[in-house]
Amino acid sequence: MAAQTVATPADPGTTDSATAESATANPGSVDLGPAAALSCRECGHRVPLGPVFACEECFGPLEIAYDFSAYDTEELRRRIESGPANIWRYAPLLPVPADVADKPNLNPGWTKLVQADNLARELGVTGGLYVKDDSGNPTHSFKDRVVAQALEAARAFGFTTLSCSSTGNLAGAVGAAAARAGFRSCVFIPHDLEQGKVVMAAVYGGDLVGIEGNYDDVNRFCSELIGDPAGEGWGFVNVNLRPYYAEGSKTLAYEICEQLGWRLPDQIVVPIASGSQLTKIDKGLQELIELGLVEDRPYKIFGAQARGCSPVSTAFKDGHDVVRPQKPDTIAKSLAIGNPADGPYVLDIARRTGGAVEDVDDAEIVDAIRLLARTEGIFAETAGGVTVGVTRKLIESGLLDPAKTTVVLNTGDGLKTLDAVAGTGLTATIRPSLDSFHEAGLA
Template identity: 90%
Template structure:
């Protein structure tokens, strides 16, 4: 069992009651533990929501701050979380994308949940905010992670805000924009020779070594808490739709955790009576150059076979996704699907979203928009239903993907030159 050797006193993490194994259901007390001692399955947070009254809870949420802490009653965070130094991410726009809908032939309403407006310009601020509170509760002094880029920046920024040391590990060939964004916060940034899966394996080794004493790895020993941050996407989408479920969601897949926690969040809202219980479909989106979950879905398999990533969508380049099998279960249970797109299709989709809605997405956003178009063309996604597509990061982080996009013309500073260029 992977357990960090730090004291784990009784902690205030709100409604979080225990850690529960997703495979066998075995429960253990809250702590920096991520694997079940009985079957080695992944642990997740189990809650006690029994005291909540639906209408009082709704009113409490609606009167809360314009960030993820409006949902503190549903998260593993202390009751005074809003008063602690944190980046306070969330409550990002749900953009009604009418021009994109017209291009794609969507008639039932198309929305883009644009998470590029978070403090470090990606959805990772949500999950790191959760992990930071757990790190504080368990007495960690260093915040760390393995990252494909966005998480590195989010950890560096959150640690700086909280006054903690940060040391993050990334593949050595990451996009330069993401390297700079992670390094600027003053923490230690270490490149590992290899891909993300190599980085992740190294971090797992470090946790069990005395050199990792007092380190909170947000996506390893703090993973059960970290992952819950993705639920806030589900909460926000439903609240922004007027407390109703979307009919269809298109979610990018890296580890798969985001998609599984969005599903968990939707189910919690239903169970709490905050939204009407009705069917919804969740679709997963991958790049063809790293599409182990898509390949398994199309082959009808329950096991996800690892792949060696080779794609411009580096933030999704996890060849051995931990939550892959759970993604397959959700896609099949909800009537969704998992699809992938090529690198050229990703670039085309980035430009399409920018041209139609003024949203410059990073490559992961190109994946979701590209997959949405492909799903519509194949008939898997119903264009007459309300659809939400996730953009999880800012295109300024992945400028190399659209290299070659530039000046329409170069002219002399006079009207004749302007007209000669065909601009009049």
């Protein structure tokens, strides 16, 4: 789970656009900075860096193994602090080449860590409450972080098309990143998606293909396409580029700690869709500890789900190690993954750190969106309503300690899920006169 250090140094060979084609044929020679290999999370089997995601031995998920052995803690800290105001300040800890900041990329990250004193008062938190507000990313969701990593891997492997299946945030993030980087994009969505979401995904000018079927059909088709000659040269950000893509979530952990003054928070509340984000935040925190960038002390990670899609929360409460799939039915569509791939790892982390997994229903999600907006002026996506609502619930149940420093993630933007708060409206309607103003009791 934690940072893996290897004895062999990272391959010093560099990849530029002229050699990118050959890199596809010989993926071991790519330069992805400190990334040394892919390693199976289940059996530890290692393979060279390449566009693969499942272990050839046991079909377990592959993740990046790094070589951080050459780093001096204080030199690394200075390098980060003098880096750009985006995720590339952490390039030494990510699977990207050292000159990544010079390449065309949306440069997400370094979003605000808002000291949420008003919300803290409402929730009774006395130990310091912060909202990590990822609506400040270029396409207004945390997906820009992970897509930025996938894009650099795609570049290194000589891919020229960026692709994904999506029903929302990811489509926009892929379309925008591909446009900036000069890649072709081809995004697959269910054909009957709401018009607003289609517009948000289509405006970047890539191919946007509607599939006659539901989201599962879209995913099945994408898997077929990856195995077909037609899919050659295509990087599916969350399939064949998944090991690289997933690492983007580590930057949330890095930023939170650096913004707290190189300090671990006591408690973090993270939304769960596939569960990948939560596991990578834990990985990022562990790396900071091992590298000596933060003091090693206990932290608790809490997972947040919507009641209408709460397979991990259910397993946590039932004391199970496996996650039983659910059919999603919730307004928190960006979290609506009924069979979360990283569910078991999430359960492990929540239990190991002394955290928990909790869920809130749709009405509680809407209440929490309004609470965050009214107290801090942050208009969150439904996923942000889930984390804020779960935070409130965890305090009430005593699982989250209000006397400790707590960070709550908002991973998206309310403008993308306006329907959730559609009931919000005018306080009053008056005639344009002072009399009418006074009659309405507004003074």
